[in-house]
Amino acid sequence: MTRRLAVREESWPLAAVFAISRGAKTAAQVIVAEISDGRATGRGEAVPYARYGQTPAGEIAAIEALRPDLEAGLDRRGLQNRLPAGAARNALDCALWDLEAKVAGVPAWALAGRRRLDPVKTCLTLSLDTPEKMAEAARAAARRPMLKLKIGGADDLDRVIAVREAAPRTRLIVDANEALDFEALRRLAPELARLEVKMIEQPLPAQADEALEGYESPVLLCADESLHTRADLSRCVRRYGAVNIKLDKTGGLTEALALAAEARAVGLQIMAGCMVATSLAMAPTMILAQGAEVVDLDGPLLLARDREPGLTYQGSLILPPPPELWG
Known part of the structure; x- marks a missing residue:
C-alpha cells in the first residue's frame, strides 16, 4: 500500500x-x-x-x-x-x-514490550531569572513534588537559596546547561548539597566534562548535552551518575529505549526529558518514562496553549496519551 x-x-x-x-x-x-x-x-x-x-x-x-x-x-x-x-x-x-x-x-507501549503504561509525575521547570522572580515562581508551585531550576550566572547560589526558602518541602534539581566551569562546580556543589538539591544536570560544557572523572560530587551529576546515543555511554559512565534521555537527542524512541536499557545495565539512573514542545512530542517519551528516577515532561505546561487532544496533566501527574494524540 x-x-x-x-x-x-x-x-x-x-x-x-x-x-x-x-x-x-x-x-x-x-x-x-x-x-x-x-x-x-x-x-x-x-x-x-x-x-x-x-x-x-x-x-x-x-x-x-x-x-x-x-x-x-x-x-x-x-x-x-x-x-x-x-x-x-x-x-x-x-x-x-x-x-x-x-x-x-495495539498500543505503542505494547509494541515496545511494556505490560502497561502508568501515569508518571513530572517536575516543573523554573526559567532562569533573578532570585526574587524565581522564588516567586517557586512559591506558586511549592505544592509540586519536584522543581527543576535553571541556573547559570553569578547569583546561582542566591537563586537556589531563594527557591528553597519559597518551597521548603519540594525536591529540587538544578540545570546549568553547560554554564559552569569545574572550579565553580566544586564551590557550588557542597552548598547545593546543604540545600538538599538532589541532582545537578550538565554542569560543565560537554567538550570539557572530562574534568569530572575522579571527582566525587556531593550531589548526583546528570549528563544532558554530553549524552545523545549509546555511543556516548562509555564516556558518561565515568563522569556522571545519571543521564537525561531526550528523543530529540537520540533521534527517536527506538534509540531512546535501547539507550535506557544499556544505561541501566551500567548502573546509571534515568531521567526522561524533553525540549519545550507540545503533547505530541511528550507522548512517546511516556513509554521511556516508565520507571525513570526523574521525569521532566513539562513542555506543554510552559505553552500558552497545547494541541488538542493533548496529554492530561493533573497537577504534576501525567496520564497516558489518548490514541487520538499518539500511539
Missing part, C-alpha cells in the same frame, strides 16, 4: 519568556511529520535545536530527502542508519511508531 509523507514547521507561543544560560525564547518551534498508508496516519513531533547545529528548514530538508524511501515503505528499523540522531529522525521515528501501532491495533 502506497504511503504519503507530509512534513511542516509549527510555532507554539509560550505562556512566558523561557530563559536558560544560553538564551531565551518566546515560542516553541517544532516540526511535525505525518506518514499515512491509506488506513491510518502516524505523527511525530520534534524540536530542531540550534545548540546541535539544527534549524527547522534543515531538518525538514533532511526528511524530504528520504521521501521516496519513506513512501516506498522504509520502516523505523531501516531509518536508524539513514539519518543521524537528531530532530529529523525523531519526528520520523515517532511517526512510524504511531503508524505501526494504529495499523496493528
